[in-house]
Amino acid sequence: MKTNYLKGVLAGALAMVALSTVSRAATYDLTVDYVTIDTGESKTKGIGYNGASPGPTLRFKEGEEAVINVTNNLKEATSIHWHGLILPYQMDGVPGISFPGIEPGETFTYRIPVTQSGTYWFHSHSGFQ
Numbered sequence: 001m002k003t004n005y006l007k008g009v010l011a012g013a014l015a016m017v018a019l020s021t022v023s024r025a026a027t028y029d030l031t032v033d034y035v036t037i038d039t040g041e042s043k044t045k046g047i048g049y050n051g052a053s054p055g056p057t058l059r060f061k062e063g064e065e066a067v068i069n070v071t072n073n074l075k076e077a078t079s080i081h082w083h084g085l086i087l088p089y090q091m092d093g094v095p096g097i098s099f100p101g102i103e104p105g106e107t108f109t110y111r112i113p114v115t116q117s118g119t120y121w122f123h124s125h126s127g128f129q
């Protein structure tokens, strides 16, 4: 009886180790919005992410796949370029070259295998956004 119990505990522990080595995707939902940018000295209209500028910090772990759903709430096409990230060219976010851009009301899903560490920034690659 006790042996069976120990076997069960061991199997459970092995299953947990196996699960922890599986790379999971970090998923984010981003909206692109018209926002008011307040510098503290002046206010101006601009474009932000999830209703704010600067937008949120996205955190990923090396070895996982980042999934970022970007919904365009603007009245014009937009895009996101992941500055400095090594990624498949279709995910590079340059409209007319690596993908068609994100039209108003549309959602585009970026899928990025995270193969590096560091701190980077993302920005639009559409017009003067």
Ligand SMILES: [Cu+2]
Residues within 6 Å of the ligand: 081, 082, 083, 084, 123
């Ligand atoms: Cu850039």
